[in-house]
Amino acid sequence: MKITISEVNKYVGEEVTIGAWLANKRSSGKIAFLQLRDGTGFIQGVVVKAEVVEDVFQKAKSITQETSLYVTGVVREDERSPFGYELTVTNVEVIHEAVDYPITPKEHGTEFLMDHRxxxxxxxxxxxxxxxxxxxxxxxxxxxxxxxxxxxxxxxxxxxxxxxxxxxxxxxxxxxxxxxxxxxxxxxxxxxxxxxxxxxxxxxxxxxxxxxxxxxxxxxxxxxxxxxxxxxxxxxxxxxxxxxxxxxxxxxxxxxxxxxxxxxxxxxxxxxxxxxxxxxxxxxxxxxxxxxxxxxxxxxxxxxxxxxxxxxxxxxxxxxxxxxxxxxxxxxxxxxxxxxxxxxxxxxxxxxxxxxxxxxxxxxxxxxxxxxxxxxxxxxxxxxxxxxxxxxxxxxxxxxxxxxxxxxxxxxxxxxxxxxxxxxxxxxxx
Missing domain, CATH: 3.30.930.10 (Bira Bifunctional Protein; Domain 2)
Incomplete structure (x- = not known):
């Protein structure tokens, strides 16, 4: 079922698909954390290597910032998240890969940001x-x-x-x-x-x-x-x-x-x-x-x-x-x-x-x-x-x-x- 991030509270425990962009990510050897956004909100997608096929995990580790995706996973409640929910990811489908996105997580000057408004x-x-x-x-x-x-x-x-x-x-x-x-x-x-x-x-x-x-x-x-x-x-x-x-x-x-x-x-x-x-x-x-x-x-x-x-x-x-x-x-x-x-x-x-x-x-x-x-x-x-x-x-x-x-x-x-x-x-x- 395709939903938006703002709707996840209605689908706790269910597998859903969200069209999103990758805002940021971090990963270790066995887990990848995907910060996802879809315009309605932000949610973290968690990809556990042992729980997905190898291709999905490798894809999750290599996705670049602002790449567009379809992310499928199970909605979980998460008290640590400001949003209150996260997604246990089961599959990732790349729609369009973003290359060299200019606004990185580092600090940028105001004029630079205004040029890239x-x-x-x-x-x-x-x-x-x-x-x-x-x-x-x-x-x-x-x-x-x-x-x-x-x-x-x-x-x-x-x-x-x-x-x-x-x-x-x-x-x-x-x-x-x-x-x-x-x-x-x-x-x-x-x-x-x-x-x-x-x-x-x-x-x-x-x-x-x-x-x-x-x-x-x-x-x-x-x-x-x-x-x-x-x-x-x-x-x-x-x-x-x-x-x-x-x-x-x-x-x-x-x-x-x-x-x-x-x-x-x-x-x-x-x-x-x-x-x-x-x-x-x-x-x-x-x-x-x-x-x-x-x-x-x-x-x-x-x-x-x-x-x-x-x-x-x-x-x-x-x-x-x-x-x-x-x-x-x-x-x-x-x-x-x-x-x-x-x-x-x-x-x-x-x-x-x-x-x-x-x-x-x-x-x-x-x-x-x-x-x-x-x-x-x-x-x-x-x-x-x-x-x-x-x-x-x-x-x-x-x-x-x-x-x-x-x-x-x-x-x-x-x-x-x-x-x-x-x-x-x-x-x-x-």
Whole structure:
């Protein structure tokens, strides 16, 4: 019977066949240990010379790394294995022999591994990160589907930008200018006026010349937008969503978290509600911590966000940023004209902002004034302004950056490991 590694718990004591690749091996005179992977997981195959024909044992001793195989054997429980099972091998059939596989079990430099990203993905560590990424995506759909949100796909090619065009990739759309999307938000607002509660999940692009461990040129965003929803209600959705994906990973990716050496006790504390501080309070806090360089009206950098996050065991909301440093579409606070109804959610352990959100301006005249104040009067935003002409309502939304979230939950240092094929400032290959 042909099965996958993830299914072996159903076939203890039975002989099965698994299509796999050889990740690694070691052998002595009388026994060979084959580290096998098939995409669903990793398992050890044990080949005992006295229990198989000579040809099978010799084949097992000579198999090269990443050779593809059909391995037949009996499933056994094994408490010493992190997986809990191993395979007592009875036969090995080579499908394709791999010769001189470039990524050996020795240490390799980051650039070498990035040049071989198409192969590095096969490693146990990268496999674990990708499985956690997949679980976050699965849990995302579960969360929003269970709460009545409709999935909507905004365009990737746009004629305008939600936050200005300075960090956008420009291209020609036949005889007019177009940009790769940096956010689907404006289109999601239109969708919310039609469907009530919506979310998107897709690629976004920022032509930002940054080399930090938190930045990618191409990354994926989950962007919910909700009609008849004010800022405070949106914050509750955000903290419930983040709690849900963290707890889902804890429940369904224990083996992967263990592979990565993640301290799960920190993740177990991630349950709503989350602490909140205002921008004003954050500035005061940073001054107390010796950050004399920052003044009211400045945006926070990575050291500032990390210092704030270190005071909490959970993600922390920083609310009500100055109007002057936030995009044109954010609703001013009712009691102050200099700040807006927005929040950034800062992850613990130095991973930075994972969510940015706000209540959107729903008054036609106010939005028109804001567009003019930002020099956005070309007509490209006419459709967006029209949303405030025909049955406008209070509405709010936010965007979660998938890769930063994967990095935080999995505990990896750099976002380049959290996406299958990262696009960095100096990397477009492979």
């Amino acid at each position: 198409h192969l590095w993905l096969r490693s146990k560590r990268q496999h674990a990160v990708m499985k956690i990424r997949n679980e976050i995506i699965r849990a995302t759909y579960e969360f929003y589907n269970d709460r009545g949100f409709a999935k909507v796909d905004p365009p990737i090619l746009t004629g305008s930008a939600p936050e200005g065009t300075t960090e956008l990739f420009a291209t020609k759309y036949f005889d007019e200018d177009a940009y790769l999307s940096q956010s689907g938000q404006l289109y999601m607002e239109a969708a919310a006026m039609a469907l009530g509660k919506v979310f998107s999940f897709g690629p976004t692009f920022r032509a930002e010349k940054s080399k930090t461990r938190r930045h990618l040129i191409e990354f994926w965003m989950i962007e919910p937008e909700m009609a008849f929803t004010e800022h405070e209600e949106s914050l509750k959705v955000q903290e419930e969503y983040v709690s849900h994906i963290v707890q889902s990973v804890l429940k369904n990716c224990q083996l992967e978290l263990k592979t990565l050496g993640r301290d799960t006790s920190k993740l177990e504390q991630i349950k709503a509600p989350f602490p909140r501080i205002s921008y004003d309070e954050a500035i005061e806090f940073l001054h107390e911590k010796g950050f004399d360089d920052i003044k009211w009206g400045d945006d926070f950098g990575a050291p500032h966000e990390t210092a704030i996050a270190e005071s909490y065991d959970k993600p922390v909301f920083i609310t009500n940023y100055p109007k002057a440093i936030k995009p044109f579409y954010m609703q001013p606070a009712p009691d102050r004209d200099d700040v807006v109804l927005c929040a950034d959610l800062i992850a613990p352990e130095g991973y930075g902002e994972i969510i940015g959100g706000s209540e959107r301006i729903h008054d036609y005249e106010l939005l028109k004034q804001q567009l003019e104040a930002h020099g956005l009067t070309s007509g490209a935003y006419e459709w967006y302004l029209e949303l405030r002409k025909y049955g406008s309502v209070p509405h709010s939304g936010f965007g979660l950056g998938l890769e930063r979230t994967v990095a935080w939950i999995s505990g990896v240092e750099h976002v380049r490991e959290t996406i299958p094929f990262p696009r960095l400032l100096n990397r477009l290959y492979p």
